[in-house]
Amino acid sequence: MSERVEVAKARRIVVKAGSSSLTTPRGTIDANRIDALVDVLAARRADGTEIVFVSSGAIAAGLAPLGLSRRPPDLATQQAAASVGQGLLFARYTSSFARYGMTVGQVLLTADDMMRRSHHRNAQRTLGQLLAMGILPIVNENDTVATDEIRFGDNDRLAALVAHLIRADALVLLSDVDALYTGDPRQPGARRVDDVHGPDDLRDVKLGRSGRVGTGGMVTKVEAARIAGIPVVLTNAASAAHALAGDKVGTLFHPAEGRRMSTRNLWLAHATTGQGRVMLDPGAVEAVVRRRKSLLPAGVTGVDGDFAAGDPVDLCDTSGHVVARGLVNYDASEIPELMGRSTRWLARELGAEYEREIIHRDHLVILTDER
Ligand SMILES: Nc1ncnc2c1ncn2[C@@H]1O[C@H](COP(=O)(O)OP(=O)(O)O)[C@@H](O)[C@H]1O
Ligand SMILES: N[C@@H](CCC(=O)OP(=O)(O)O)C(=O)O
Numbered sequence: 001m002s003e004r005v006e007v008a009k010a011r012r013i014v015v016k017a018g019s020s021s022l023t024t025p026r027g028t029i030d031a032n033r034i035d036a037l038v039d040v041l042a043a044r045r046a047d048g049t050e051i052v053f054v055s056s057g058a059i060a061a062g063l064a065p066l067g068l069s070r071r072p073p074d075l076a077t078q079q080a081a082a083s084v085g086q087g088l089l090f091a092r093y094t095s096s097f098a099r100y101g102m103t104v105g106q107v108l109l110t111a112d113d114m115m116r117r118s119h120h121r122n123a124q125r126t127l128g129q130l131l132a133m134g135i136l137p138i139v140n141e142n143d144t145v146a147t148d149e150i151r152f153g154d155n156d157r158l159a160a161l162v163a164h165l166i167r168a169d170a171l172v173l174l175s176d177v178d179a180l181y182t183g184d185p186r187q188p189g190a191r192r193v194d195d196v197h198g199p200d201d202l203r204d205v206k207l208g209r210s211g212r213v214g215t216g217g218m219v220t221k222v223e224a225a226r227i228a229g230i231p232v233v234l235t236n237a238a239s240a241a242h243a244l245a246g247d248k249v250g251t252l253f254h255p256a257e258g259r260r261m262s263t264r265n266l267w268l269a270h271a272t273t274g275q276g277r278v279m280l281d282p283g284a285v286e287a288v289v290r291r292r293k294s295l296l297p298a299g300v301t302g303v304d305g306d307f308a309a310g311d312p313v314d315l316c317d318t319s320g321h322v323v324a325r326g327l328v329n330y331d332a333s334e335i336p337e338l339m340g341r342s343t344r345w346l347a348r349e350l351g352a353e354y355e356r357e358i359i360h361r362d363h364l365v366i367l368t369d370e371r
Helices: 003-009 031-046 058-062 075-098 111-115 117-132 156-165 217-228 237-245 263-270 282-290 332-338 343-350
Strands: 012-017 050-055 104-109 136-141 170-175 232-236 251-253 276-280 300-305 312-316 322-327 364-366
Touching: 003 170, 003 237, 012 031, 012 156, 012 237, 031 050, 031 075, 031 237, 050 117, 050 156, 058 075, 075 104, 075 136, 104 117, 111 117, 111 156, 117 136, 117 156, 117 263, 136 156, 156 170, 156 217, 156 263, 170 217, 170 237, 217 232, 217 251, 217 263, 232 237, 263 322, 263 364, 276 282, 282 322, 282 364, 300 332
Parallel strands: 012 050, 012 170, 050 136, 104 136, 170 232, 276 312
Antiparallel strands: 232 251, 276 300, 312 322, 322 364
């Protein structure tokens, strides 16, 4: 089945719309465009497809009500705008979907909800239950509580992780451009890219920053497509119906061949931030990156940061490049005593509980292409 057909036949789908597709340049909700998009989603829902809708636009929709003429640079004012805008946006969706007798549920997620396994499971349960009850979940980042350090900022990667969370069959990213181009389409000479099969198709593509009110630009959309592991269509909101029907619009990102990363590893690679760093000697880099072994204390040469057992940490080679990320089995303060020691020595001198790896191979993802 071609990937376009997969999108058309998907039983579970995530649709994400960016701020610029939902709000006006004046910083208010664009009711007409929201209604038009809701018409498309309602029609697809009517054929039995389960849809999770990821909607940006809270900050943009809060600008005019707060008397702001443009997106504020500081986080506190962005959060104030999001607090006002999210309520208005959701109220608008509630009445727009009500035209079709559909009920919507608001789900606000933080990066931490994706990062912490227990939260991750909660989000999964909530979305699953909403879908089971015939409700259409509308997801956004919980901007009012997210801090700069732990923020997605864009909703593209969030949409890809949500797609994973609910095991969606396809992801549709709706923006203010009709496709990916070889360069920013606002510049002359940019050509449309119809299909992306892998990094080779992106070699000549310049991924520019965002337009007017969005944040991620194309960088986060391409990253989202890579994370999703399912067919992803990128197009503009006006082409949403065609994209969902499997018509040849926008850019189709084909999922990479081969085994898909487990949800846990995707989550580890894309939804977590290393809480510290563990430095590896060349032998350990070889073992972890190329031979996919667990990281043992013998190959560790240094540690940096203040993490606790269970936290995600970055593993660095001798030049300081991050080569992998994993869930560590020890607190940062315990590691200096273990470094360079064999597990047998540690078990004998410190007790059997010290025989465990620093990071088990099942809790490791490789973040370098040099395998
Ligand atoms: N190579 C490219 N192809 C297409 N659009 C690009 C490219 N580089 C930069 N852009 C810009 O990215 C913008 C879309 O990103 P963004 O504003 O973050 O969208 P959204 O709010 O929909 O998430 C477009 O308006 C376009 O000007
Ligand atoms: N959560 C934010 C999303 C910010 C944003 O601009 O996202 P996007 O338009 O998808 O690039 C909001 O609702 O304003």
